[in-house]
Amino acid sequence: MVNFREVNDNDILKEWLDYREQEVFGSLTEEDKKHHIYFDEIVENILKTVPKQSQKYVKKQLDKLDENFMDYLCYWNEKYYRNGFVDGSQLVMGCFE
Numbered sequence: 001m002v003n004f005r006e007v008n009d010n011d012i013l014k015e016w017l018d019y020r021e022q023e024v025f026g027s028l029t030e031e032d033k034k035h036h037i038y039f040d041e042i043v044e045n046i047l048k049t050v051p052k053q054s055q056k057y058v059k060k061q062l063d064k065l066d067e068n069f070m071d072y073l074c075y076w077n078e079k080y081y082r083n084g085f086v087d088g089s090q091l092v093m094g095c096f097e
Helices: 012-025 030-034 039-049 052-095
Strands: none
Touching: 012 052, 039 052
16 A cells, blocks of 8 residues: 655655646745745845855855755655645545545
């Protein structure tokens, strides 16, 4: 039996979450935009204050931070929604037992 709580790359829940992510980011509302992380602008402002000889290193570190933060968010969002879906499915299936 498939354990839908496990996060992996080859299941229907992963495909659905990927689809929803594309759908949501394609139609941001004004309220959504208020809560957007404007990483590029933040990087630009930081780099303006960094000495020229350090900018390449600082940019590289900020890019790593952005990548790590996005990986963190994606993992926890997927885990949260995946477990919510499984919990809801188990509740519905429990009604038929």
